Amino acid sequence: MKRVLITGTNSGIGLQLARDYHRDGWQLVACGRNREKLEQALEGIDCELCVFDMLQPEPMQQAVSELSPLDLVILNAGNCEYIDDASQFDAELFARVVNANLIGTANCLAAMIPQIKQGGRVAVVSSSVTFLPLTRAEAYGASKAGLDYLTRTLGIDLAPHHIEVSLIRPGFVDTPLTRKNDFPMPGRVSPEQASAAIRKGLAKGKSEINFPFGFIMVLRLLSWLPHRLWAALARRTARSDK
Numbered sequence: 749m750k751r752v753l754i755t756g757t758n759s760g761i762g763l764q765l766a767r768d769y770h771r772d773g774w775q776l777v778a779c780g781r782n783r784e785k786l787e788q789a790l791e792g793i794d795c796e797l798c799v800f801d802m803l804q805p806e807p808m809q810q811a812v813s814e815l816s817p818l819d820l821v822i823l824n825a826g827n828c829e830y831i832d833d834a835s836q837f838d839a840e841l842f843a844r845v846v847n848a849n850l851i852g853t854a855n856c857l858a859a860m861i862p863q864i865k866q867g868g869r870v871a872v873v874s875s876s877v878t879f880l881p882l883t884r885a886e887a888y889g890a891s892k893a894g895l896d897y898l899t900r901t902l903g904i905d906l907a908p909h910h911i912e913v914s915l916i917r918p919g920f921v922d923t924p925l926t927r928k929n930d931f932p933m934p935g936r937v938s939p940e941q942a943s944a945a946i947r948k949g950l951a952k953g954k955s956e957i958n959f960p961f962g963f964i965m966v967l968r969l970l971s972w973l974p975h976r977l978w979a980a981l982a983r984r985t986a987r988s989d990k
């Protein structure tokens with residue numbers, strides 16, 4: 749039986765992936781930083797729980813080192829906060845988001861790569877925010893752009909070690925993370941749709957999984973605009989949202 753470890757399984761995309769892989773017969777290692785929340789979210793699902801905060805590498809290393817070898821690791825846990833007023837740049841918020849998304853993922857990689865079987869795969873959940881600079885996303889976008897570079901480079905450097913790497917960039921997904929957004933979210937998909945797209949891409953061994961298709965196409969087209977034009981458009985869209 750194949751074994752998958754997923755981080756952030758008490759909520760949103762991670763919870764749906766956990767339900768779906770379990771239903772498909774995988775052995776599940778479900779990770780979260782709060783045991784009570786994890787147990788509640790995964791009630792009735794037979795799985796191994798692995799409790800750690802991604803920002804505390806030592807206890808994480810300890811918890812992960814006790815696991816049996818893994819076929820698939822999905823580093824999904826992350827956070828989003830926006831810079832509301834760039835003229836009063838909030839460096840603490842910036843550090844919080846970069847720590848959660850980029851440094852937290854790096855801590856997971858350090859602990860988990862040694863646990864992945866030869867021929868196994870590690871997948872990192874970034875975001876479609878990295879296609880374009882979006883207003884107020886200085887911290888979230890920078891953290892996810894860092895993840896893109898990290899993941900692509902890792903794909904090159906882990907290949908000789910027989911570990912495959914996938915970069916996952918979702919558009920908007922209806923989860924607690926986006927429910928607090930106060931702006932329109934075009935093309936938003938359900939967690940079920942997100943999980944299906946991710947699982948299909950991983951089963952095909954894709955190195956990049958971007959979805960939903962239509963929204964990603966629009967972002968790709970917009971990313972070809974000269975920056976000045978895009979910046980004017982982004983500013984106008986931001987003003988009309990207010």
Ligand SMILES: NC(=O)c1ccc[n+]([C@@H]2O[C@H](COP(=O)([O-])OP(=O)(O)OC[C@H]3O[C@@H](n4cnc5c(N)ncnc54)[C@H](OP(=O)(O)O)[C@@H]3O)[C@@H](O)[C@H]2O)c1
Pocket residue numbers: 755756757758759760761762780781782785800801802803824825826827828848852873874875876917918919920921922923924925926
């Ligand atoms: N929803 C979207 O539209 C969207 C789009 C693109 C990318 N993404 C990415 O998809 C991933 C999952 O997001 P989601 O929408 O499913 O959000 P979510 O429902 O808020 O889930 C985020 C998960 O990450 C966990 N987490 C955060 N910081 C952690 C830490 N320091 N240590 C351990 N766990 C931590 C959370 O645990 P707690 O509950 O304990 O905080 C939660 O389980 C994130 O990386 C997000 O950036 C989401």
